[in-house]
Amino acid sequence: MMMEASTTTPPAKPQYTVDVHGFSQTERIILKSIFSLSARRTPKFVEFMQTMSSAPDVFLVDAEDASAIANFRQKNTINTRPAILVGDTDHGISCTTLPRPLQWTKLFKAFDLAVGINTPSHMAKPEPATRIAASFAKTQPMTAIPTQPSPDSSMVPQKILNTASLKAVSANHSLTPKRPPDRPFNWVLVCDDSITVREFMRVKLAPFGFNVDFAETGEQAVGLTGTKYYTCVFLDVVMPGINGYQVCKLIKSKKDAAKTAVVMLSSKDSTFDKIRATMSGCDTYLTKPINENRLYAVISKYLSTNV
Structure with missing residues (x-):
């Protein structure tokens, strides 16, 4: 079930934070690589740390981990932040859900959609086709x-x-x-x-x-x-x-x-x-x-x- 679109599109920020709940050790390694790679995109998506002063922009939750769902509900009690659930059920939460296994392309798109970036015009424009070597x-x-x-x-x-x-x-x-x-x-x-x-x-x-x-x-x-x-x-x-x-x-x-x-x-x-x-x-x-x-x-x- 896809998250309902907001009536207004918030201005894009250069960086968004993602609060991660749950996931296996192997999936955490994959997510670490995804955040590392995402840091080269515009906008950037970085993992939220408890030492950060502001609230996270997006929640990424393991839908098959009961404790992760409970922690997410506690932190987002008034549903002010968009969420992405990974698993077979959305637990009745209005959010984007993604099936397993974790896939880079789908996560990138889900991150963009979660913060209201859903058109190519918001993405970093490719440089002109860089040079092909002369004959x-x-x-x-x-x-x-x-x-x-x-x-x-x-x-x-x-x-x-x-x-x-x-x-x-x-x-x-x-x-x-x-x-x-x-x-x-x-x-x-x-x-x-x-x-x-x-x-x-x-x-x-x-x-x-x-x-x-x-x-x-x-x-x-x-x-x-x-x-x-x-x-x-x-x-x-x-x-x-x-x-x-x-x-x-x-x-x-x-x-x-x-x-x-x-x-x-x-x-x-x-x-x-x-x-x-x-x-x-x-x-x-x-x-x-x-x-x-x-x-x-x-x-x-x-x-x-x-x-």
Whole structure:
């Protein structure tokens, strides 16, 4: 049952507090990550602490925990604050209810709705699609690298680079990235030859204020990681030219760049492919179509605390 809309919409604040009641230890860990990630959004949602002077803006309650419901009723006796219940029943409370398991996307939407933010205009506006790397051939000729162009971006290149070719790439790009002096942990690279995937990632990353570069080929990704420090690289596996496994090895082969988290994006879900990704040095393996909850979990793990 959804909470009744107020006749007036309160002005948005830069930050709202959420008073959490109940939930298992595992769910508390998930909620901690959600609040950490939400701190990068506009508005921010942070967990309410008893030391705070003002009352909480929102209640988040475990509907299957009797003591949590009792504590919530005691603290919100006159029903002045919106509530979100997680479970199978609303206990007769006028509020938003969400089923288990906890899902990042649904909680974000529920938080926004709870404080009267229900239109895209209230969200942080995405930055213009940040730059896609220039054609690698125009910036760094690589005549020593044998590649085979593919008219269909979904096709696997027929010729895979050999060890000597990979060394040629590494030699032309020393891979000694420089950390930006002003905001050292704020850059993300998305490398995928699919414009659909790049746009999906742009939209999902935009609300969190990261600086994002885009590349269409492995060669472009190698070039960019050789000139800039990235906290995280989202890397397609199958691309024309150098594949994602080879790019990952190059990134991880240098000491400074090895600190970069590499997240593989692949339509392949076999155990063999995942093992191959692990052996190449990747930190996380996501399958396409990309699950939003898994993506937010990855963002929280590698990026949310790096401001």
